[in-house]
Amino acid sequence: MLKSYEAIYTNNQLNWLSSRPDVDNVKVLVIFEENASNPPITNNSIKNLKGMVPKPEKAISLDEMKQAIELEGARL
Numbered sequence: 001m002l003k004s005y006e007a008i009y010t011n012n013q014l015n016w017l018s019s020r021p022d023v024d025n026v027k028v029l030v031i032f033e034e035n036a037s038n039p040p041i042t043n044n045s046i047k048n049l050k051g052m053v054p055k056p057e058k059a060i061s062l063d064e065m066k067q068a069i070e071l072e073g074a075r076l
Contacts, residue, residue, distance in 0.1 A: 002029075 007014040
């Protein structure tokens with residue numbers, strides 16, 4: 001059975017974007033995305049996201065944010 005995990009490969013190390021797989025010795029298949037216009041995020045810390053999105057014109061509540069996300073998902 002195949003399982004997939006996302007990671008950023010930098011300086012010969014995998015930096016997991018989600019929880020690290022619970023394996024010790026396993027065969028892997030490596031597939032990578034080549035996209036020069038988007039440099040990889042080297043750490044999954046939210047601090048790295050600062051400045052990537054413009055500051056909103058006004059603050060919104062979590063409920064308003066959830067509704068906006070649900071509306072956007074309905075358009076897909």
